[in-house]
Amino acid sequence: MSREQRVHTATLTTGHEPGSVRRARRRAAATVLARARQDGLQAAQERLAADRAESRDLQFLPRSGDHGPAALRTPIRFRVPKHQDTSAIWGAAYPFLAEGGLGADGVFVGRDLHSGSSFVYDPWVLYQRGLVTAPNMVVAGIVGAGKSALAKALYTRSLAFGRRVYIACDPKGEHTPIAEAVGGKAIALGPGMPARLNPLDEGHRPSGTDDATWHAQVTARRRTLVGALTETMLDRPLHPVEHTALDVALDTTVRTSDVPILPRVVHHLLAPERADDVDGRLAEDGRHVAHALRRLVRGDLAGLFDGPSTVRFDPSLPMLSLDLSRVAENNNALSVLMTCASAWLEAALADPDGGQRWVIYDEAWRLMAHPALLRRMDAHWRLARHYGIANMLVFHRMSDLDNVGDAGSAQRSLAASLLANAETRVIYRQEADQLGATAQTLGLTGTETTLLPTLGLGQGLWRIRNRSFLVQAQLHPDxxxxxxxxxxASGETQ
Ligand SMILES: Nc1ncnc2c1ncn2[C@@H]1O[C@H](COP(=O)(O)OP(=O)(O)O)[C@@H](O)[C@H]1O
Ligand SMILES: [Mg+2]
Structure with a gap:
């Protein structure tokens, strides 16, 4: 028994205690109390320490962050001075930034594979916003890459925006079902087909054109067309005397008939009217021209362009397609057909009030070999802005444009100017041997170039002026x- 206990017991048992015992008891009680306090404090402290240890174990990161290679991983706020700069600067400072995109105005194309956002494209909107200076585009890629599908998606989706669609070149006839599906019309041209186009049609007369101007425009267009046709058939440029003979015959035809047609031109070339024949040699001068054009009237292309048009150009239709699949095997016939058809279409499209229209040349590599066609196309492209037209040229490789004419020739520079006038260039999958040429023509970066052979179906590198996007075109199941x-496509040859 301890001393305190003994004292305590004594107190309880005696009932009366002397002063010394009482003092001793008080001292003992104070000591007991102090010890108990001490014990409680220690327990509390131990509990606190245990809590701390436990919460330390639960924490993922130390409060002030990790040290060494893991530094900067900290749950506390990371404070750096604020810095503001243009995206041009950040592009260099932080090269992993994705493109902001072209905005949401326009036609949905698919997914931007870099940023993951949707990619929207509309040549007219971009033109209005000053992002491009001309609303033309070229699409290049191997067979089966999805170029035509992209064209179809772009133009059918833009119908909802009130745009109209004209397919100026469709050697595979693949746009015909679409024209029919959207309530438009496809004109199938070929031997034995009922459709006939008169390339000498006046075309649509824009409102506000006075008689003299209109007459001059029509005359100039007819002269250019017949000249181009003849050059294609002869496979050489016209001589000055041939120009004169053709001019005179065309003049006589227009003067003497209500609806001028090609057979009359051939007739007047072979048998010029006496009054026009100043030196008596006009028939001789125009002989080659007459025989070249005769092929369109009597030869293998008879029945296509040698009479009044049986098809009327209806500007209210949402879509019009020239289906050339029936003459696609014959390259020469195709070029003649294209020349006539595009003249007819151009005359109809030359209306600044005609609204916004797409003009699509699918499989255009077939046209590029023909200088006369290239010239027409170039003239057409230059006028695109004025008439509200966006042209789209679809071909296989960039070198299709390089194979036009000889180096330094007028044709080569025409092809170059076509490309220069198309600020939207979409590159689908390319063969490995084409990479150098493509990269050089378009000024692609090394990364972009190595990307090209790896692109899948519907994936393309879109270069819009100096901006670049990697886009997956997306199609609705319908x-x-x-x-x-x-x-x-499986049976296609190049
Ligand atoms: N983005 C796409 N998604 C799904 N199918 C596609 C896509 N692009 C093209 N296709 C399909 O691939 C095939 C070949 O496409 P196409 O446009 O004819 O190729 P190209 O004109 O480049 O030769 C078509 O049957 C088309 O429907
Ligand atoms: Mg195609």
Missing amino acids: EARLFETGTR
Whole structure:
């Protein structure tokens, strides 16, 4: 028994205690109390320490962040001075920034593979916003890459925006079902087909044109067309005397008939009217021209362009397509057909009030070999802005443009000017041997160039002026069914 206990017991048992015992008891009680306090404090402290240890174990990161290689991983706020700069500067300072995109105005194309956002494109909107100086585009890529599908998606989706669509070149006839599906019309041209186009049609007369101007425009257009046709047939430029003979015959035809047609021109070339024949040699001068053009009237292309048009150009239709699939095997016939058809279409499109229109040249590499066509196309492209037209040229490789004419020739520079006038260039998958030429023509970076052979179906590198996007075009199942070309593409040759 301890001393305190003994004292305590004594107190309880005696009932009366002396002063010394009482003092001793008080001292003992104070000591007990102090010890208990001490014990409680220690327990509390131990509990606190245990809590701390436990919460330390639960924490993922030390409060002030890790040290060494893991530094900067900290749950506390990371304070750096604020810095503001232009995206041009940041592009260099932090090269992993994705493009902001072209905004949401326009036609949905698909997904921007860099930023993951949707990619929207509209040549007219970009032109209005000053992002491009001309609303033309070229699409290049190997067979089966999805170029035509892209064209189809772009133009069918823009119908909802009130745009109209003209397919100026469709050697595979693959746009015909789409024209029919959207309530438009496809004109199938070829031997034995009922459709006939008169390339000498006056065309649509824009409102506000006075008689003299209109007459001069029509005359100039007819002269250019017949000249181009003849050059294509002769496969050489016209001589000055041939120009004169053709001019005179065209003049006589227009003067003497209500609806001028090609057979009359051939007739007047072979048998010029006496009054026009100043030196008596006009018939001789125009002989080659007459025989070249005769092929359109009597030869293998008879029945296509040698009478009044049986098809009227209806500007209210949402879509019009010239289906050239029936003459696609014959390259020469195709070029003649294209020349006539594009003249007819141009005359109809030359209306500044005609609204915004797409003009699509699919499989355009077939046209590029023909200088006369290239010239027409170039003239047409220059006028695109004025008439509200966006042209789209679809071909296989950039070198298709380089194979036009000889180096330094007028044709080569025409092809270069076509490309220069198209500030939207979409590159689909390219063969490895084409990479150098493509990269050089378009000024691609090394990364962009190595990307090209790896692109999948519907994936393309879009270069819009100096900006660049990697886009996956997306099709709705109904669109995919309508745009299907799988069976045809497998039999295609270049
Ligand atoms: N983005 C896409 N998604 C799904 N199918 C596509 C896509 N692009 C093209 N296709 C399909 O691939 C096939 C070949 O496409 P196409 O546009 O005819 O190729 P190209 O004109 O480049 O030769 C078509 O049947 C088309 O429907
Ligand atoms: Mg195609």
